[in-house]
Amino acid sequence: DGGITQSPKYLFRKEGQNVTLSCEQNLNHDAMYWYRQDPGQGLRLIYYSQIVNDFQKGDIAEGYSVSREKKESFPLTVTSAQKNPTAFYLCASSIIGLRLDGGMLFFGSGTQLSVL
């Protein structure tokens, strides 16, 4: 079955530690996105990538980093510089730039990150 796989489902971070959230898709989608979800704040865009080896900052990129070495994979690293990392992180993908074909986003099931 085609879809987006996020792992792990739950992740705990110690003070000063970097952690990496995995996102893999087998939908052959060009674009991939990372959103952060906090209660009452909706979804906020962290980073997105429309093509391999290229990515753009979203609205809240500080304290995060990404890479896009393969079309199928878009891992997100939460660095120690992110002082409030506790949140639900969602990865998504789409066929191509959203306005070009009115495409929609396909979402993974999310990773809950908590600080120890």
Place this chain on the structure above:
Amino acid sequence: AQSVTQLDSQVPVFEEAPVELRCNYSSSVSVYLFWYVQYPNQGLQLLLKYLSGSTLVKGINGFEAEFNKSQTSFHLRKPSVHISDTAEYFCAVSETDKLIFGTGTRLQVFP
């Protein structure tokens, strides 16, 4: 920059009653609009989308939404809700190459 406002953070309703979840957007250009649903501890699923054409859009699970350009609104409606509709609902607008989401409305259906 475009933005989306969901006016109600929570909407409680009894089973089989009608419901309307409100969404307003700000944009100076033509827009694509979406409603997504999120069940607990899951990702988001597309309910429906407006790209062009008829202003009344029908989606899955009996939901529909009406695009109103003059009022810049895209309200979501269902004539009779079920317990299983309890979830969080997000309105979104496309901007060039990404989606901008509202803050969400929690729909709580009571028996």
